[in-house]
Amino acid sequence: MTTKSALSSxxxxxxxxxxxxxxxxxxxxxxxxSAIRGGVTAVQYREKEASTRKMIEEAGELRNLCRSCEVxxxxxxxxxVALAVEADGVHLGQDDMPLHLARKILGSGxxxxxxxxxxxxxxxxxxxxxxxxxxxxxxxTSTKPDHQTPLGISGLEQLVRAxxxxxVAIGGINLDNVEEVYKTGVDGVCVVSAIMGATDPELAAxxxxxxxxxxxxxx
Amino acid sequence: MTTKSALSSxxxxxxxxxxxxxxxxxxxxxxxxSAIRGGVTAVQYREKEASTRKMIEEAGELRNLCRSCEVxxxxxxxxxVALAVEADGVHLGQDDMPLHLARKILGSGxxxxxxxxxxxxxxxxxxxxxxxxxxxxxxxTSTKPDHQTPLGISGLEQLVRAxxxxxVAIGGINLDNVEEVYKTGVDGVCVVSAIMGATDPELAAxxxxxxxxxxxxxx
Ligand code: NI
Numbered sequence: 484m485t486t487k488s489a490l491s492s493x494x495x496x497x498x499x500x501x502x503x504x505x506x507x508x509x510x511x512x513x514x515x516x517s518a519i520r521g522g523v524t525a526v527q528y529r530e531k532e533a534s535t536r537k538m539i540e541e542a543g544e545l546r547n548l549c550r551s552c553e554v555x556x557x558x559x560x561x562x563x564v565a566l567a568v569e570a571d572g573v574h575l576g577q578d579d580m581p582l583h584l585a586r587k588i589l590g591s592g593x594x595x596x597x598x599x600x601x602x603x604x605x606x607x608x609x610x611x612x613x614x615x616x617x618x619x620x621x622x623x624t625s626t627k628p629d630h631q632t633p634l635g636i637s638g639l640e641q642l643v644r645a646x647x648x649x650x651v652a653i654g655g656i657n658l659d660n661v662e663e664v665y666k667t668g669v670d671g672v673c674v675v676s677a678i679m680g681a682t683d684p685e686l687a688a689x690x691x692x693x694x695x696x697x698x699x700x701x702x
Numbered sequence: 703m704t705t706k707s708a709l710s711s712x713x714x715x716x717x718x719x720x721x722x723x724x725x726x727x728x729x730x731x732x733x734x735x736s737a738i739r740g741g742v743t744a745v746q747y748r749e750k751e752a753s754t755r756k757m758i759e760e761a762g763e764l765r766n767l768c769r770s771c772e773v774x775x776x777x778x779x780x781x782x783v784a785l786a787v788e789a790d791g792v793h794l795g796q797d798d799m800p801l802h803l804a805r806k807i808l809g810s811g812x813x814x815x816x817x818x819x820x821x822x823x824x825x826x827x828x829x830x831x832x833x834x835x836x837x838x839x840x841x842x843t844s845t846k847p848d849h850q851t852p853l854g855i856s857g858l859e860q861l862v863r864a865x866x867x868x869x870v871a872i873g874g875i876n877l878d879n880v881e882e883v884y885k886t887g888v889d890g891v892c893v894v895s896a897i898m899g900a901t902d903p904e905l906a907a908x909x910x911x912x913x914x915x916x917x918x919x920x921x
Binding site for chain 1: 753754755756758779780781782783785786796797798799800803807
């Protein structure tokens, strides 16, 4: 179990999985393993289609991988899957289990993050005991086309400044724009396609981490 | 929490919900309420499409309804939803969470049922601590067209005779065939469309219960 004090640094480069980006002939585990070699600090298992049995199998594999590499491992939405594989916690959306119920079920030791789209949702998340918040979406994205209006860099900056818990940013983040995202002071970035869909996920993760270090060195 | 000793009688007429059968202008709760007035003894909330938030809302309503009527209330597949609404337990399929993990998470007091298609699956379920088994499918059904070969009455009879825990039967059961199903000695029947899709779910449930009593009186 990752201690909460170390959470902000554990969120620096946060991979969100999506089986649709796994190339033929490779498994989700292969891609995540490669991304971890490249320096990913946290992994969120996100799966909406598979059976619960299949989710537990896949998440269990990633869980073991992350444990041995000291990478934070969270499950998107599914508190049952998180419990079954003994994940470090869950990441909730606004349509997922209410935060207070997830906390009641998972206990105080679990890490619970939540996606927020504005300052109202940020405050509610913090009041309900979120360990971190995920600001979404920074940019327009094809992964979640039904999303709300992008925050943009200045919108993100305002939310980051107001946050009283560690924060990450998600939505359309790639190698070209990640440095300005890090410069908002956000603790980490969530990446889906720019690593999952990269020809070499290890190199992609390394490149993100270089930009993280550059942005941090600059301040 | 329903005591396990009373389980077999609580399974007599077991409604499995399906939002696709809810008529326009009515809610799932309306239909279930009507079915309970007609004598349904157990309700299983089954929902595969909605968000977790929506599932918890709907299941929470049914949970309260069932509690006040002393009707058993289980959640299909989703251990997280069952925990969130404090259901009596879960009903698992072969593609859902493995039974031993569900037991570990829900504890010994929870009622855990599992769908089985043959004697091998029945024995595994009993060895893993299932509180009841659900034999499926008795007849061919349009609700689950991807199902296995129907057991038929004689196949069901063999499984019921071998079972060491309470059992129910599911799949294509309607008012015309339910009496012969009950006569196999099975503790209960699961009904989806024949009650959910009835013009008057209360009357439909009453008619099922009459056949239950007739079959029991007969032996
Ligand atoms: Ni600067």
